[in-house]
Amino acid sequence: MASPRSSFFSKFWQLISSIKTGVILLIVVVIVSAAGTVILQRPMTEADEMQRAYSPQMLRILDATGLTNVFHAWWFVTLLVLVSLSIVAASIERFPNAWRYFSRPYKITDAGFRRVLPTQKQIAIEDSEAALSAAERALQDSGFKPERVGNKPASLFCERNRLSEMAVYIVHASLLLIFLGGIIDGMFGWTGFVSLVNGQQVQKVETRAGAIKNLDFAVRCDGAGQENYADGSPKKWWSKLAVVENGREVLRKEIVVNDPLVYHGVRFYQASFGQTGQVEKLLLTATSKDGKSQDIGLKVGDTVQLDADSSVRFEKFIPDYVVRDGQIYTASTSPQNPAAELLVASAKTGKTVEVWLPEIEGFAHNSESPYLFNPRDLKMANYTGLQVSHEPGQWGVWAGCLLMAVGLATAFYLVHLRIWVTPVRDAKGTLMLWIGGASNKNREAFQDKFSEIIEKIQKELKQAQPRQTQSAKLVEEHETTLVGD
């Protein structure tokens, strides 16, 4: 045991298992995370915004120390691991004692214990056995289940909510469970993003780390859309998704924000919605010179025969057109100022006329066309943005949360009550009934409860005759008092 190695280990153990170390570690975590919310963080901020906010030297220092990505820096992870170690060590250090206390309850009092217990009372009695049964009845009346322990002299012991002694370990175990879930997700989990247009199908997802994940199934988008409130703000985004496995459709679901699709542990969340700038279909009315009109629908690249001679082709679509230097450009991908180019061809003459909707000067020759085109509707192709994530550890997190709720409820609201009843002889040799009680929290409330029990016992002792049914009086008191010592 005296070897330097084991002494180093025991010193380390002492250090890591002390509450002081734990609290210091927590303080460091608090300071560092606060810093992480004040300093702009790489994963959430655009690179040029970072450059605007900090000078180049500053940025270099921040980057080198990991302060621009605090929550994923190696030293932050190390810190969290140290916190977990400290919880584990502190628990291991204290657990055996608590477990002994929990698993082998102290039932038979000895003289030393009876002397020092703060909450106690002695009542003069005549006969041990009769007194014990009186006390037994009184305790049963108060909702306890007294057991007879020991003999010569026999005594009574009862308790309630022994689990309360273990509450701290339940809470700490739940915290470790949550950490475990987080670590599993950190190692095996991933998040990514895909955007899909109507009818498109994907099997590969690009993760945020830049890797490509191959799924063992494919996801197809069968439509996506947005609903608005009357004031134009978005009310709902939805996407109809289908899961295709081995060429077979196995699952269909319409997902909305707050309601993802889950398949084989991979979750698809509705994250964004927008326009691709591509047209899905252009609906037109074509009117010939002699007044006959027909409705046609075109995709980009489609050609439709209008009559025996003329045909029209949807050549090009420009979502947000501007004309500059004799060229047509698009300013954005949203159809704020859309323009469509149609080519009307004549089979006889082989002549092609360029028609622009709307008529853009210098490009359009709409008047030369044998047909007049009136746009009726423009159906834009929408894309739906899906956040994809795989978090195998999340069940640990949720289990940890539930366990923590149980643990905290136990820690704060369950009170471990114990009551001992033993016939003893006092210094003068008189036979006395010694009654002692202890609670691990909320001592005042327990004092009241204890006096109440004493009163009941005294009453039972007085009525030496068989007890009347007092079930009506059996009003159980609520034990949902709070912690407080």
Add this chain to the structure above:
Amino acid sequence: MARAKVEQQAAASGMTLIVMVGLAIAFLLFMAFLNVVKTGNLLTESNLLYAALIFYAGAGSLYLGFGVSGTESYVKFASLATCAGLLANTGAVFHRWYMAGHPPFASIYEMLLSFVWTLAALTLFAEKKFGVKVIGTVTMPVAIVGVVLMQLLPSEVRPLVPALQSTWLHVHVTLAMLAYAACALSFALAMMFLIQDNVETETFLAATSAAVSVAYGAIVLARFEKWGGLSLVAWDPEQKAEVFISRGIRLFVTIPDLGWLMLLVWAGVTAPLIIYAYARWRNDNGLIALADRAVFVSILLQIMALGMFILRARAGRYPSLDAEGLYATSLAASPFILSGLVAGIFVSLLYLMLVWRRNDLERLLPTADSLDRITYKTIGIAFPLLTLMIAAGAYWANRTWGSYWSWDPKETWAAITWLVYAGYLHMRITRGWRGRRAAYFAILGFGVVMFTFFGVTYLLPGLHAYA
């Protein structure tokens, strides 16, 4: 402002304050009623909220008045006024709920509405159940500042954006409101513990003047412009919104001379602190009385600063350093400065109350021991609620953003709050921290809670952008 003067007179005579506060409430309600007659709508949310504000202000004055005069009957009337305020507040909550079609949790305005309601309800609860009669002295000012802030925040009913359409919103926010209100209560109790624990009145002098001095210092350092102006965010009265130069960058206007005034008041509120430090250094307790007088003067200065700030910010158009032309501003554009100024006056008044009526306070409050225990019990309620709030938030985030924890500023600060209270519990249970150290810890915890609630929303925006 008028209230402060009323109190000093009330110190002399017994029933005066109740009568005056009663008259003030009646007068304000009558004025409001005239307005109602003109518009024809009686039970609108803003009317109810206005009534709540009047009653809370009345309750606050009576609680303060009790502190100043020691008249116990004030407390009874104060809790009556709190009840009336709570009633009006409840009406406002339900009106909002009915109009919006969802519980009022969706914006910072609605959250404040719920928070003030919870705070008033818990105040009455603590008063009845724990017998902490003067708890309102601390919580009512918080409620008043909350309602005043609400008047300034955009309050239109907005339909719920997709991410908020979830049952988890209600679970998460209800838990948060309950937890935060419990934290506020533990803060008030810890303060009272310090009084009962015979912390010297001078220490409160140092703490309160330091707090007010920090508030003014922050305003002056952040907003003082060249040539004595004070820069404020410009406000577009038609859009009812702040004016932005470009995305995320606000336009500031400079109100001339207001900066000098703020600088003067900063000096005024720092003076008691300096006198205190000097008295400590010279060990001359006679100087403390001088410092108390300086606090009184500083209140007058603060009232002047608040009055000038309100007058100048509400009307007039001012130049900007960043853009041509004149722009308007509004109280709504500077909610933090305004609440800082109002809170400063309350803090100083609370101190004066302590100076004048410490004995009566000590007589009326529960013993230090039981206050210490009640503080602990309140945190014993707040901590599990905080835990559940974070867990519900994480579960909801997992359904909406695809990840249960993304180190968003709000999440991180919620975790920090949780850790601070976890630290409190560890120190108390394993190290036996009782009394003063525990009380300081509880006060620190509430400071972090307030930062998480307001500070993060305005200073560190992230994913959690709704409130």
